Amino acid sequence: MAAEQVYFEDVEVGMALPPLHKKPSNTLLFLYSAITWNPQRIHYDKDYTLTEGYRDVIVHGPLRGAFLSQLVTHWVGDEGILKKLSYANRDIAYVNEPLTCKGTVTRTWTEDGKGYVECEIWVENEQGAKLTPGQATVILPRKA
């Protein structure tokens, strides 16, 4: 997945994760509604969505969670493990809005011989607003 496997020893507090760019289209929202069997109309029916006071259909909160999980799993590669993930959807994102998932390493430690890394992660919009702040803890492989 990742071009090169990242190791615990490569990581320092303050380091940025490679950002992940997304622009969820109507089609992607439809597919996500379908696979999650989510009939809520604000994700596909614009006429209805306008009656709830939004200007367009909105991106599912858990889809933004999935993007954040992807930011982390992409970075840790096949040999890294996502141990904890948390996020909260603070503000909405509209269909076709460019979103960027970002992260920063906040803490590193070893426990039982394993290398743990904690990161602040978030989804931001073009204005730089953090729509979905979160946190992740990963276990990275160690160099022998």
Next chain:
Amino acid sequence: MTQESLITDEIRSWIGHETPPWTIEASRLDIKRFAVATDDPNPLYLDEEHAKQSPYGGLIAPPLFYMAPLTNPVSETELRPDGLPYEGKFPIPPTPLPRLMDGGTEIEFFAPIRAGDTITGRCKITDIYQKEGRSGPLIFVVRESTYTNQNGEIVLIEKGAAILR
């Protein structure tokens, strides 16, 4: 706190309430569908040969795959005007506050979900409390969901909150 408590004994009695368990079949096809629907090209979910060579030794599901059956399929006549079923997957006690917000999600992973697994989810309300928000009182309904595989192994625990305002 000087405000009046909206949490009646009736609402408080929902703490400890458990939903009936539900199951998710992690088929190769649904894993692929979920990966495509979340724009996730990771070969651990899509490429059998790649996955076999990986530390997992076979195809796994994306971390949030367990969210796939978000609602129970009910007929269209049982959906509200906004498209959601009258009864959601997670239990919410009846309160005087009409609007429902997502209060965040926290997941701890213990084992991967593998292609072919049957996952059982169970959800319990662990706490209900009130806070004063900017626009008035908020009621937090805190829940914990545990997902186990067919071997009885816990694959993940999700803690979440619904905020009523």
